[in-house]
Amino acid sequence: MRDVAVIGVGWPKWGELWKKDIRNIFVEAALMAIDDAGVDHIDSMYVASMSPGLWSKQEHIGAMMADYLGQNPIPAVRVESACASGGMAVRLGFIEVASGMSDIVLVGGVEKMWTGEDFTAILATAADQEYEAFHGLTFPALYALMARRHMHEFGTKREQLAMVSVKNHANGAKNPRAQYQREITIDAVLNSPPVADPLNLLDCSPVTDGAAALILAPVELAKKISKRPIVQIIGSGAATDSIALSDRDTYVELPAVKKAAEKAYKMAGVGPEDIDLAEVHDCFTIAEIIVTEDLGFFEKGKGGEAVEQGLTKIGGKIPINTSGGLKSKGHPVGATGVAQVIEITEQLWGVSGERQVEGAKIGLAQNMGGSGASSTVHILKRID
Numbered sequence: 345m346r347d348v349a350v351i352g353v354g355w356p357k358w359g360e361l362w363k364k365d366i367r368n369i370f371v372e373a374a375l376m377a378i379d380d381a382g383v384d385h386i387d388s389m390y391v392a393s394m395s396p397g398l399w400s401k402q403e404h405i406g407a408m409m410a411d412y413l414g415q416n417p418i419p420a421v422r423v424e425s426a427c428a429s430g431g432m433a434v435r436l437g438f439i440e441v442a443s444g445m446s447d448i449v450l451v452g453g454v455e456k457m458w459t460g461e462d463f464t465a466i467l468a469t470a471a472d473q474e475y476e477a478f479h480g481l482t483f484p485a486l487y488a489l490m491a492r493r494h495m496h497e498f499g500t501k502r503e504q505l506a507m508v509s510v511k512n513h514a515n516g517a518k519n520p521r522a523q524y525q526r527e528i529t530i531d532a533v534l535n536s537p538p539v540a541d542p543l544n545l546l547d548c549s550p551v552t553d554g555a556a557a558l559i560l561a562p563v564e565l566a567k568k569i570s571k572r573p574i575v576q577i578i579g580s581g582a583a584t585d586s587i588a589l590s591d592r593d594t595y596v597e598l599p600a601v602k603k604a605a606e607k608a609y610k611m612a613g614v615g616p617e618d619i620d621l622a623e624v625h626d627c628f629t630i631a632e633i634i635v636t637e638d639l640g641f642f643e644k645g646k647g648g649e650a651v652e653q654g655l656t657k658i659g660g661k662i663p664i665n666t667s668g669g670l671k672s673k674g675h676p677v678g679a680t681g682v683a684q685v686i687e688i689t690e691q692l693w694g695v696s697g698e699r700q701v702e703g704a705k706i707g708l709a710q711n712m713g714g715s716g717a718s719s720t721v722h723i724l725k726r727i728d
């Protein structure tokens with residue numbers, strides 16, 4: 345296998361983009377990434393997107409995006425793994441470059457969620473339709489069940505969930521691409537409208553339009569053309585689990601996350617103690633707490649305390665979601681996993697401005713679909 349580097353990134357601002365359709369949103373990010381990498385062509389492209397058919401009535405977006413990007417006849421395909429579509433696309437691009445099949449691969453993600461369609465019902469198609477969605481279980485409800493069980497088993501406090509949101513909004517306030525660039529308080533979270541007890545509106549990631557794109561190339565090529573430090577993907581792991589939460593033995597851990605992490609750590613030859621910062625899938629505040637435990641950053645049951653002690657803030661033991669996380673920067677589902685890898689790459693390049701984690705050398709990006717039925721973990725390292 346060849347070593348693979350991220351050589352360019354494109355991430356325009358996310359939010360409610362009523363004046364743009366899915367193709368404009370994607371093409372803007374892809375062109376930014378191509379410009380940033382300074383390449384004159386791409387060999388192949390992956391377009392992560394959960395549900396363009398239901399939101400925009402548009403399928404076949406691999407070919408469509410290659411067309412509107414002026415890149416026909418390159419091979420291009422949509423990648424779908426619900427909210428983990430982006431992470432899965434990064435993995436496929438990584439495999440294609442590592443295998444020697446292609447040299448320059450664009451990996452992008454896009455979701456256009458504000459179209460007037462019922463976003464809660466569309467998102468719920470990523471759950472088990474017959475055993476969950478038809479009975480009224482939405483994603484906020486599924487994560488609320490996990491939150492209740494975590495509180496019951498480990499004494500995790502309601503306020504600790506709120507602290508995840510407060511921290512991520514503080515980071516997102518410093519991210520010009522975030523949907524909600526504002527700080528919030530614990531009281532604001534606790535008094536925001538209830539969505540699915542114990543989760544309130546400010547425990548939930550929002551509904552977002554947006555895209556993100558990056559360019560992958562062999563490290564040897566990156567050394568010749570890149571003016572920035574080389575950031576290599578040193579580990580990639582992916583795993584799946586039961587689609588229905590009720591089919592699991594536990595509600596307080598996410599086995600697919602643990603498995604994907606185990607594989608990524610093994611490939612990278614590092615452990616949780618070597619990671620300087622991480623982007624994790626905080627679709628709901630409880631998700632960040634469970635995932636940081638399952639990645640091995642904290643003991644099972646101690647994720648809530650870690651947030652309260654400030655261990656996951658910028659400047660803490662292991663900064664989590666310096667981008668603002670899904671909570672503050674937004675969650676255009678297909679784009680999320682790609683943007684996570686961009687945040688880590690920029691941190692390792694040392695260009696994250698006010699959000700910069702000093703001396704960051706190794707970072708991790710964890711993305712997941714549904715209530716953890718699919719997950720990816722990527723580990724990136726700056727090579728000096």
Ligand code: COA
Pocket residue numbers: 427464467483484524539544545546548549550551627671675714
């Ligand atoms: N975080 C911060 N602010 C939010 C927000 C969020 N998650 N969601 C909405 N807001 C803001 C809006 O901007 C709006 O502010 P304004 O009054 O100043 O304009 C206000 O809160 C009300 O917004 P509204 O659009 O009416 O909220 P809603 O009740 O329709 O939707 C949620 C709120 C939480 C239900 C919705 O964002 C949601 O379903 N989130 C989860 C998405 C999801 O499941 N993703 C997949 C994860 S697996």
